[in-house]
Amino acid sequence: MSMIEFNNVEKYYGKFHALKNINLKIDQGEVVTIIGPSGSGKSTLLRCINGLETVTSGQLLINGYDLADKKTDMNKTRKNVGMVFQHFNLYANKTVMQNITLGPQVVLKQSKAQSEEEAHKLLELVGLNEKANSFPDQLSGGQQQRIAIARSLAMKPKALLFDEPTSALDPEMIGDVLNVMKTVAEQGMTMVVVTHEMGFAQEVGDRIVFMADGSILEDHSDVAGFFKQPNDERARVFLSKVIKHM
Amino acid sequence: MFDIFANYGGQLWSGFGYTLLSSLYALIGSLVVGTIFALFEISPNKVLRVIGHIYVEIFRNIPLLVIAMIFYIVVPQYIAKIDGFTAGTIGLTIYTSAFIAETVRAGIEGVPVGQMEAARSNGMSYGQSMIHIIMPQAIKIVVPPLGNQFINLVKNSSVLAFLAGFDLMYQGNVIASTTFRTTDTYFAVGLLYLIITLPMSYGMRYLEKKWSAERSED
Ligand SMILES: Nc1ncnc2c1ncn2[C@@H]1O[C@H](COP(=O)(O)OP(=O)(O)OP(=O)(O)O)[C@@H](O)[C@H]1O
Ligand SMILES: [Mg+2]
Numbered sequence: 045m046s047m048i049e050f051n052n053v054e055k056y057y058g059k060f061h062a063l064k065n066i067n068l069k070i071d072q073g074e075v076v077t078i079i080g081p082s083g084s085g086k087s088t089l090l091r092c093i094n095g096l097e098t099v100t101s102g103q104l105l106i107n108g109y110d111l112a113d114k115k116t117d118m119n120k121t122r123k124n125v126g127m128v129f130q131h132f133n134l135y136a137n138k139t140v141m142q143n144i145t146l147g148p149q150v151v152l153k154q155s156k157a158q159s160e161e162e163a164h165k166l167l168e169l170v171g172l173n174e175k176a177n178s179f180p181d182q183l184s185g186g187q188q189q190r191i192a193i194a195r196s197l198a199m200k201p202k203a204l205l206f207d208e209p210t211s212a213l214d215p216e217m218i219g220d221v222l223n224v225m226k227t228v229a230e231q232g233m234t235m236v237v238v239t240h241e242m243g244f245a246q247e248v249g250d251r252i253v254f255m256a257d258g259s260i261l262e263d264h265s266d267v268a269g270f271f272k273q274p275n276d277e278r279a280r281v282f283l284s285k286v287i288k289h290m
Numbered sequence: 291m292f293d294i295f296a297n298y299g300g301q302l303w304s305g306f307g308y309t310l311l312s313s314l315y316a317l318i319g320s321l322v323v324g325t326i327f328a329l330f331e332i333s334p335n336k337v338l339r340v341i342g343h344i345y346v347e348i349f350r351n352i353p354l355l356v357i358a359m360i361f362y363i364v365v366p367q368y369i370a371k372i373d374g375f376t377a378g379t380i381g382l383t384i385y386t387s388a389f390i391a392e393t394v395r396a397g398i399e400g401v402p403v404g405q406m407e408a409a410r411s412n413g414m415s416y417g418q419s420m421i422h423i424i425m426p427q428a429i430k431i432v433v434p435p436l437g438n439q440f441i442n443l444v445k446n447s448s449v450l451a452f453l454a455g456f457d458l459m460y461q462g463n464v465i466a467s468t469t470f471r472t473t474d475t476y477f478a479v480g481l482l483y484l485i486i487t488l489p490m491s492y493g494m495r496y497l498e499k500k501w502s503a504e505r506s507e508d
Contacts, residue, residue: 094411123413133408137426146422151413192408199413 045108047072047203047234048093053102053112055088055258062088064258066102072202075235077245077267080255081282086238089255090205093236094125107202123151126196130208132188134180140167140191141176144198152199159198166194170224186217190224203234210241240286246271254279291474298465298475305461306482312379312457313444313486319383320443321436324390331395334416342391349388354449357381362453374453382450386443393439397432398424430501437494441487458482 048070055063062085070076078086091097092104095111095118104111106121135143144166145159154162167173170190180188189209196204206225210218222244229235229248239245245252245267252270254262256278264270274280295302330342349357358381366372372380401424409419451459462479466472 096407096411119413119415122411125411127408127411129404129408131404133402133404135405135408135423137423147412147414150418150422195412205411 046070046105047074047107048236049103049105051103051105053092053104054100055085055092055097056100062258063092063099066260068253068260068263070203070234070236072234073232074250075229075233075237075248076251076253077249078236078238078253078255079240079242079245079282079286081278084255085258086255087207090127090207090236090238093203093205094127095122096127123199124202126199126201126204128189128192128196128204128206128209130211132180132185132192132212134188134192134195136180138179139176140172140178140180140183143180143191144195147195147199162198163194166197169197169227170194171220184217185213186220189213189217189221193221193224193228197228201233203236204228206235206237206239208238208240210239242271242283242286254282256282291477294465294469294471294474294478298461298469301461301465302458302478302482305456305458305479306485308375308450308456308460309444309447309458309483310486312375312382312447312450312455315379316382316386316443316447317440319379320386320390320439323383323387325394327387327391328394328398329420331391332398346388346391349384350392352385354381354385354446355452357385358449358453374455375450375457378447378450378453378455378457382443382447386439386446389439389442390436393435394428394432396435397428400431401427433501434494434498437490437497441490444486444490445483 046069048068050066050068053063053066054061066089078089080086088097092099092111093106099112102112107124109116109121111118111121135146138146141160141163144163145154145156148154148159148162149156164173164176167176170193172187172190172194175183175187175191180191183191193204193209209225210221213221218241222241225235225237225244226248237244237249249267251263251265252267253260254270254274254276256276261276262270262274262279270279271283274283327342327345330338331346333339333342358378361372361377361381362374365377405423405427406419409423410416414422447457448459450457451463454460458479462475466475469475
């Protein structure tokens with residue numbers, strides 16, 4: 045059984061057709077990167093996986109539970125899927141430590157002591173132990189994003205979603221965040237990453253998905269091969285632009 | 291003016307007491323009712339949203355005096371006997387709650403949507419996200435405009451005078467019509483309102499200053 049499975053998923057925003065006949069299977073431990081031009085539906089796809097958006101029709105199975113089915117408890121499935129946002133979205137009214145421990149305490153009913161012990165390990169992992177008592181607006185963008193990753197990991201999710209996690213960062217901070225993501229991937233986390241970082245896609249990604257205009261046009265396990273020779277014309281144009289841009 | 295205090299002090303301070311009491315009840319009541327309807331207005335549930343919207347649009351668009359009169363005259367006729375003080379305080383509560391609902395709604399909507407999305411993808415329910423993340427941030431946005439609503443509320447409590455509510459304005463009218471010393475009387479009444487509203491005003495300024503200082507320290 046796949047961890048995440050889209051079967052003929054359609055998504056409309058009002059009359060606007062945002063996702064068109066999406067079929068996608070992601071297995072446990074896989075790192076899938078999603079690329080594509082602006083407005084192609086990448087964020088929408090991710091947001092459907094953790095229930096921030098509902099699909100209009102089709103089947104979206106997470107661990108076997110159908111998110112399109114009204115009987116599925118969204119809060120329960122969401123516990124298993126974390127999300128890292130482009131603009132970090134750390135809780136502005138909480139310290140770094142509280143950002144990481146709130147979910148475990150409120151949702152997983154962990155004790156304060158236990159959640160803080162785990163948080164220190166995660167802060168170690170992202171290299172920010174000295175920032176435990178800072179507030180988000182006292183941190184750089186790169187630091188905030190690493191805390192956001194730690195916050196997601198604290199829930200011990202089965203999968204992590206990343207929506208352009210480095211797009212809002214100054215260039216010199218991108219490397220730190222990508223390194224943390226690479227470490228998480230090496231620990232076997234199932235990851236779906238929307239990104240413009242083609243280096244990361246090649247080095248860390250097990251698979252690459254190219255989207256345009258609400259559809260998946262390419263889906264390859266041979267990531268390097270895809271970069272050398274994309275089949276679809278739109279993918280070729282997109283890659284030539286992105287790579288020239290880099 | 292001081293002889294008004296000397297001769298009618300008892301009456302004035304009694305009115306002051308009723309004004310203070312009515313304001314206090316209406317303040318607590320309108321804060322609770324207003325917050326509930328604000329939560330209705332932003333609820334994911336469409337029925338609740340419509341109810342919240344109708345409530346706000348009806349009660350903030352009818353003059354306070356009309357609402358109070360309805361409670362003073364119509365309600366005793368058909369439902370239950372209530373005195374002028376109670377009718378006025380209920381009217382004041384409902385009227386103010388419509389404005390507070392709008393203020394609280396704007397405060398909640400002033401918190402960036404990313405905060406709610408992060409909380410939800412962190413596994414929290416809608417209610418948990420509201421309690422731990424959204425409301426604590428909304429309070430800071432909402433306190434300055436709420437302070438204004440509360441000051442208005444105290445002043446608006448003078449509507450009780452029309453309903454024999456024994457408030458400050460009512461006693462002022464009585465004293466003025468027996469002594470014909472209108473100027474002195476209403477100066478005295480104004481002064482007593484200031485005793486309630488000025489500390490509120492300065493309390494607000496203090497909070498605003500404190501919070502903006504906290505923010506610039508970061
Ligand atoms: N809440 C919404 N209501 C209406 N339309 C929306 C909504 N969210 C997204 N869209 C539209 O759906 C399309 C896909 O949006 P989406 O954000 O998924 O694209 P994307 O691939 O993530 O783009 P980008 O690279 O710019 O982030 C866009 O045309 C967008 O305008
Ligand atoms: Mg996007």
